[in-house]
Amino acid sequence: MIADAILTHFNQVFCPIDLGHPLSGQEMKKASIIEDAYIAIKDGKILAIGKGQPEQHLIGKNTSIQSYEGKIATPGLIDCHTHLVYGGSREHEFAQKLNGVPYLDILAQGGGILSTVTSTRKASFEELYNKSKRLLDYMLLHGVTSLEAKSGYGLEWETEKRQLEVVKALNKQHQIDLVSTFMAAHAIPKEYKNRSNDYLKLIVETMLPIVKADNLAEFCDIFCEKGVFTAEESAYLLSKAKALGFQLRIHADEIAAIGGVDVAADLNATSAEHLMMITDAGIEKLAKANVIGNLLPATTFSLMEDTYAPARKMIDKGMAITLSTDSNPGSCPTANMQFIMQLGCFMMRLTPIEVLNAVTINAAYAIRRHEKVGSFEKGKTADIAIFDAPNIDYLCYFFATNLIYQVYKNGRCVVQHGHIL
């Protein structure tokens, strides 16, 4: 078959190996890294990938051929945990944070997530749309081509719905593909202070069925944390969501290990998120239940904590892990997936191959888009991140700088030299 475009002579192309399940344990150490590589694209999909001169049968008179000497390519990065849609920002809490006031104390005083809830409730659809679009643009400029986005700054139906509708609209209109998660159980709204059970009942009885019927989200998530929702409450909500056909994820063991990991394993969640405080028993449980550990190192960085999730131990004990931004206005205001990858190496001691597998093929499984994206198998979508880096080690070593040279989405160049085309 003749290609529409062939990108040739990359120094390296990083090709994750799709084994039909998230890569776990030792599998995360393997990938095919092709030197002097080419990628052939047809109808927005990967047609062929190889070494040296592209095979003659791929080249027709209309095939565009471009050379990428000195550059590397990976599958488009996938950010599988973001709180994309919100009003306002929280730099006013920064001084408190610098003075050592803990994150959960700020929340307990009515700030933190609850302060963003106030701003989000006030924001119109257009305001939320434009603000989220701007954030998505930054993410695209850093190489992200698919992401997960959660609601959870409404904590009442009208605003939760508005957030989900913004995600739906952006999924249609923005170059990045979005996967939606319903997370009304992100905090206990002030109207339900000390009545978390009543709030959960409201979510289960009135919100979840509409989210399902209107196809507003694929996943359901909850913040299982000390002072927020207990493991028992999390199990209640997530089992109801599962019965309605939602896929599950759970914020677990972020600040205190209170049983969220057991809920994830028992209910077969797709992923458990954060896991900074996970115990050895928790790691074994998730490994056995094939729950992906979705780790968010920039949150630890931004919360100014010392304890990163024990990613090394997780892989060594056979877990599948992925890394994502957690982009949100409180515990992680960033749009830079490359920095997340670098923290994976610098602070978690992962290797560049493990990191790249985490943010491509494993992240694709974590958003359940593995049949379409996450690797360069023939027929997958031609989503490609091209970096101004000579090899994949450099990409993880030269930190906190946007190394993107170009981004391809659906076979089309959408970012070039720091601009969206």
Ligand code: NIG
């Ligand atoms: O994943 N942990 C709960 N939710 C977010 C923080 C959201 C916020 O602080 O606004 C997180 O870190």
Ligand code: FE
């Ligand atoms: Fe989060």
